[in-house]
Structures are given as structure tokens and as C-alpha cells.
Amino acid sequence: MIRFAKREDGADVAKLILVILKDMELDFLAEFGEEKTLDAIATCFEDPTYRFGYARGLVEEIDGTIAGAVFGYPADKEAIIDRPLKKYLHSQGIKEDTQMFSDTEAFPNEWYLDSIAVDEKFRGQGIGAKLLTAVDRLAMHEGEGVIGLNVDKANPNAKRLYLREGFADAGEIMISGHMYDHMQRKVKPINN
Template identity: 30%
Template sequence: MTFYIRKAILEDAPKTAPLIYEAIGDIANRLTGENETSQVISTLEALFRRTDNRHSYLYTYVAESEVTKGILGILVLYDGQVGAELDASLQRWLEQKNAPITSIDMEAYPDEFYVDTICVHENARGLGIGTALLEFAEKVAQLEGYSKIALNVETQKVKAQKLYERLGYVVTEPWTIINEPFFHMVKLIK
């Protein structure tokens, strides 16, 4: 299958929101202030179209089929400093919305380029798309002048952790997001 990676556009919202939801699970409930799956996805679409939060189209890339033009996978990334600013904005929005949970856990250090979300559509898994997205993330990080790239992986996602380790990521410390255990993984890049 041939594909290319491009910057997301506003029209990608309906195809990217379900993949974001699939990748981050319960974290999506916290970031949207919603509990019903349809409402979570709808709110993720709305956040995708905005410019002031971590899941904005501004920070999203998509892997797209050259043949069908369908989205095969997504990648959300930004630097840790921007992440803190985006989360502060999202936290204010959640407070205005009277969401049940308004605090946002820090997910990266300011000196890291951060892979927030990566997900490959279930029909396209095993084709190297996830690896290509992570390699693309490294190139973006390098262009932005970063010497390390980071991500968090749920401790029970052993297969994903093995992929990240194969690509050169190393577990640097345990991490907690919405009271769930993660591993913070970092890769030094040139």
C-alpha cells in the first residue's frame, strides 16, 4: 500500500477524531468533558478545528492512501513548552464548560518534542504506517531544533512499547496520566 504523510486540514476532522479517540481512550473523556462516545468524538472534532489545544489540526499529520485518499493513520505532535500552553487553554475551556474534571496532566518536559497521539486505522495495521509516522515525527523534531523526542505508552501496551524500543526509544521513568500508569519513553535524535 502506498501512502504519504501530510499536514492535517480542517476537513479531516471526521476521519481523525475517531482515531484520536481510539488512541487515547479515557483520556479523551477528560480532555472533552464528555462521557458518551458519540459526544466525545463530536467534541474531539470540534477541538480539532480549533487552534488552541493539543488535538488541533495545527499539530496533526495524517498518513493518506495515494490510491483512495483515505486516512490510514494520524500523528499529533508538538514541543513540550507549547504543550503546556495548549493544556492551559484547554483547562480554561473545560472550566468554562463546567466539566467534571478540569485539570490536565503534564505529558512532556519543555525540552522534548512530544508525540502526543499516534494511531493507525485498524484496516491498515502491520503495513509500516506507524513506523513511518514515528520516523516523520523525528524529522519534524529535528527541523524544529530538538535533540530528543518523547512519548508516553500505557504500561499494559507491551506490543506498542516493543515497537518504540525497536525504533530507539528508551523508558526513562514511570508517568501518570489520569491516575493511570504509563512509561515515559525518550529517543535522542541528531
């Protein structure tokens, strides 16, 4: 069942997000390690304005287990989404200029799909596709008509999924030293 994320999902969601961060080979992860990174994400998850805050995401729950999650935000909010992390790091005595992400990722005038992850035990069951369909709810709620995302050029399987789901190439972008294709699609009306 796809549902809006809840505050109590933080620890489970943090584990899914960690997989993405490892794939991105972020300096933040190398510097702070997995345990501290998990704690930071899970703690900041409780702030609805955070990049991975509960109010910015949907989860797929199967038999009480978070099988997948998707998070995003309107492009015009990108400047504020990491403030909760800065506040958390400061509370831990970590210098204020430390960042998990330093690159701009969203294109103007879109709802940016920041992260989508499916637990390894649940892969191959169509959960990613279901989450991609469900993000229209989040984008429409924010008043956006276009959904954008970035896919690593080294991940052709993900790109095929996005193409099947109606996304098309809209440009290229460098994020954390990796080249990504930026893709977009129009928000699909939700049929109730």
C-alpha cells in the first residue's frame, strides 16, 4: 500500500536513502560514515521541510515493512531543503559549512523527484513503477505540472524504467562528479 510517509518511518527510510548515497559516492558519507549518516537522516526526517522529511515523501508498505520510498520537492524550495540537516550538524558540533549535497539538482519550474529507492528484498515487483506513478499526488499537491529527475548515465536500467513511465530527456547535469541525464514528464491526472 502506498501511503504518505509518517514521522515514525524515519529509521526505515534512512536505510533506503543510504543505498542511494552510497551509489552517489558522496564525500559526506565517506567523512561521517554510515551510522552517523543514518542518524542524521532519521533525525532530520521528522522536519517536514527537510529534503527527506516525512512531508516530502511517499512509502510503499508491505506487511508492515517499508518496501520503498520516494521523495521530492518543488524546484523553488531547493534553497531551504537542507537547512534541517545544517541545524542537526551544528547541534552535533560539526562545522556549519558541511554539506551532504553541494550541487543544484532541480531544473526551474518542476517538482523534482529527488530520491526513489526500493528495498533489495522487494525489487523486481513493480514497486518502483508504482512509486513513480504515485509522485503525481505530491507534485499536484505542490501545484506543479512537471516532474523532473536525474538518472546516472551509468544506470541504464533506471533510465529504461523512467522512459517507460513517460519521462523524456531534458538535459544533462553534473552532480557530485557524476554525469546525469535530467528527465521530465508532465504530471498525470489522478483517477480516483
